[in-house]
Amino acid sequence: MRKEEKITYLMMIMDFSINDKQKMIRRITREFVEQYIAPVAEDSDRNSQLNPEVFEMMKKMNFFGVCIPKEYGGAGLHDDTTSFAIIVEEIGRVDASWSITVGVHCSVVAYPIFKFGTEEQKEKFLVPLARGEKLGAFALTEANAGSDASAVETSAVLDGDEWVLNGSKIFATNGGIAKTLIVAAKTGKEKRKGFTAFIVDTETPGFSVGVKEDKLGVRASNTSELVFQDVRVPKENVLGGVGNGFRIVLKILDFGRILIAAQCVGLGQGALESAIKYANEREQFGRKISRFQGIQWKIADMGVAVESARLLTYKAAYLCDHGKPYGLASAMAKLVASEAAMNTTHFAVQVHGGYGLMKAYQVERYFRDAKMGEIYEGTSEIQRMVIASHLLRGAF
Numbered sequence: 001m002r003k004e005e006k007i008t009y010l011m012m013i014m015d016f017s018i019n020d021k022q023k024m025i026r027r028i029t030r031e032f033v034e035q036y037i038a039p040v041a042e043d044s045d046r047n048s049q050l051n052p053e054v055f056e057m058m059k060k061m062n063f064f065g066v067c068i069p070k071e072y073g074g075a076g077l078h079d080d081t082t083s084f085a086i087i088v089e090e091i092g093r094v095d096a097s098w099s100i101t102v103g104v105h106c107s108v109v110a111y112p113i114f115k116f117g118t119e120e121q122k123e124k125f126l127v128p129l130a131r132g133e134k135l136g137a138f139a140l141t142e143a144n145a146g147s148d149a150s151a152v153e154t155s156a157v158l159d160g161d162e163w164v165l166n167g168s169k170i171f172a173t174n175g176g177i178a179k180t181l182i183v184a185a186k187t188g189k190e191k192r193k194g195f196t197a198f199i200v201d202t203e204t205p206g207f208s209v210g211v212k213e214d215k216l217g218v219r220a221s222n223t224s225e226l227v228f229q230d231v232r233v234p235k236e237n238v239l240g241g242v243g244n245g246f247r248i249v250l251k252i253l254d255f256g257r258i259l260i261a262a263q264c265v266g267l268g269q270g271a272l273e274s275a276i277k278y279a280n281e282r283e284q285f286g287r288k289i290s291r292f293q294g295i296q297w298k299i300a301d302m303g304v305a306v307e308s309a310r311l312l313t314y315k316a317a318y319l320c321d322h323g324k325p326y327g328l329a330s331a332m333a334k335l336v337a338s339e340a341a342m343n344t345t346h347f348a349v350q351v352h353g354g355y356g357l358m359k360a361y362q363v364e365r366y367f368r369d370a371k372m373g374e375i376y377e378g379t380s381e382i383q384r385m386v387i388a389s390h391l392l393r394g395a396f
Ligand SMILES: Cc1cc2nc3c(=O)[nH]c(=O)nc-3n(C[C@H](O)[C@H](O)[C@H](O)COP(=O)(O)OP(=O)(O)OC[C@H]3O[C@@H](n4cnc5c(N)ncnc54)[C@H](O)[C@@H]3O)c2cc1C
Pocket: 104, 137, 138, 139, 140, 141, 145, 146, 147, 148, 170, 171, 172, 173, 174, 215, 218, 223, 372, 375, 376, 377, 378, 379, 380, 381, 382
């Protein structure tokens, strides 16, 4: 096969289930990512910093407004989660830090405000989020509330027309650079019904950013502690009603998992492509290493893992866009895609031999980045719990 034919074939595998508009979105995103993100991805990882020029260009591309309707300044893909997944996948193929930055902003901040917010909240918060003038972060996890989200201790007490928030959150993606937060806090004694979600402006007095985490992977993505000391939030910033926070958080996570899955598909795709390229170039024992069956089996397993993960991810997106229950599908997609990303990046390093550990080859970064997929927005153990609980209730 000639080089162009090979690329076309790979694209066909990816594109058989998507429409022309979605194919165009993939092509445009890929061109953008190759031109602007790929050249600076290694530097961003090394400096643990997102590139500000890329940030500006991403605003112009409307990536921050992907799942917001046009009337609020977005790209109008709020009912096309497959396109959103494709965008996150294409960014993740080159730089997982950017895919998680955009993915979190859109899926667990902007989209929930669009879905559960009042008209007033949409007008106030969605426009700057869509334009990327304000970045969003989702603050659920605390030191004693990780997998068990119902153990949240951050409190919100009503005082006149304002809720007063006290407590601290950890590991918030975009936390140190966000301007708009969705914060889960306790507003009552009941484990689940005593929960409320708030939209918090980070300019509010009493709010501060704590520790910025130094991480194994997705190093350019900002992960920070958030501190709330008598932060007064107006009553109208309650998202989805007092006492509905737990239900809303679960729905937010159902949606967010599609994007983590898409990010992992992209990572796996990037690792697969790097492994194929290297295997077709590197010679040992007088021939290309791609001629060895041991390498071919790895390539085959990588391809199967990535494609299976992609299909599950698009299935979850499809169900979401067609108004069907998708919590089971998104948990399955996230579980399979994160394990696919781990396995493919592992194999990609192996195919590269010693060079796979060197900074000069991007698979080293992919390998570190992949681990995050098995942890955030619910660990793999928690995904299995979610999947089992759906299945045991007869959801198949
Ligand atoms: C890079 C990064 C970004 C993140 N971004 C965000 C964010 O934007 N917003 C946010 O709110 N949080 C975020 N998180 C937090 C993330 O969602 C939590 O780390 C995750 O949910 C796990 O919680 P934990 O770390 O406290 O682990 P724990 O809950 O303490 O789990 C430790 C281990 O025990 C296992 N375990 C726990 N309970 C069970 C059980 N019932 N059965 C079987 N095994 C179990 C877990 O699977 C895990 O292996 C982020 C985390 C990371 C690393």
